[in-house]
Amino acid sequence: MSDVVEYMAEDGIATVTINNGKVNAISPEVIAQLHGSLDQAEADGCVVVLTGQPGILSGGYDLKVMKAGPQEAIELVAAGSALARRMLAHPFPIVVACSGHAVAKGAFLLLSADYRIGVEGPFKIGLNEVQIGMTMHHVGIELARDRLRKSYFNRSVINAEMFSPVDALEAGFLDAVVAPDDLLATARGVAEQMKGLNMTAHANTKLKVRKALLETLDASIELDRQPLW
Numbered sequence: 001m002s003d004v005v006e007y008m009a010e011d012g013i014a015t016v017t018i019n020n021g022k023v024n025a026i027s028p029e030v031i032a033q034l035h036g037s038l039d040q041a042e043a044d045g046c047v048v049v050l051t052g053q054p055g056i057l058s059g060g061y062d063l064k065v066m067k068a069g070p071q072e073a074i075e076l077v078a079a080g081s082a083l084a085r086r087m088l089a090h091p092f093p094i095v096v097a098c099s100g101h102a103v104a105k106g107a108f109l110l111l112s113a114d115y116r117i118g119v120e121g122p123f124k125i126g127l128n129e130v131q132i133g134m135t136m137h138h139v140g141i142e143l144a145r146d147r148l149r150k151s152y153f154n155r156s157v158i159n160a161e162m163f164s165p166v167d168a169l170e171a172g173f174l175d176a177v178v179a180p181d182d183l184l185a186t187a188r189g190v191a192e193q194m195k196g197l198n199m200t201a202h203a204n205t206k207l208k209v210r211k212a213l214l215e216t217l218d219a220s221i222e223l224d225r226q227p228l229w
Helices: 028-044 070-089 105-111 138-147 150-157 165-171 180-195 199-209 211-224
Strands: 005-010 013-018 047-051 055-058 094-097 100-103 115-119 176-178
Touching (some): 005 028, 013 180, 047 180, 055 105, 070 138, 070 199, 070 211, 094 180, 138 150, 138 211, 165 176, 199 211
Parallel strands (some): 094 115, 115 176
């Protein structure tokens, strides 16, 4: 299996880069290698910076898998949901450096992180499932309900509205927007600040804050194993 996720650790910061073709599709291989990167980051005791290729974090799930059949789609969505759940409970901070577009599962990566930085430019961020004929899965609904601002929840989930980086900041997909050339330096700066946290306190507080969400996601993952849309 070729590497579709790159891992590099330096000075307590692990940079994890998705590199899977033109749209950085989230495939079973990407999910497996992201889990491997989180395993390694935990073993290394590193804050994580997750990023993509210039111009795109991810365009969503691998459509070849999603169109292969109902069971393949169910399994890929379940695996992606389990990854989101793991990211939300990861014992070290996760910073996402969103290098451009973040669509569908790409946007859910943003909603699964502790701090999210986007870049200025003609990029789209959001949940386009309804637009492309997919009924939103339970995990997606609950994750969006928890992480997005209330006034943007219906616009994002039901209306499939896509947002510029600046509007995505207002909606709750992002915490900051910077110039493209400043993205990785800014993300590393945030990660450096987070290195100063007491990681035991960070992990325990994260689990307390997100206890209800994590329990809801566990139940939702099982609901989503039933036949999809």
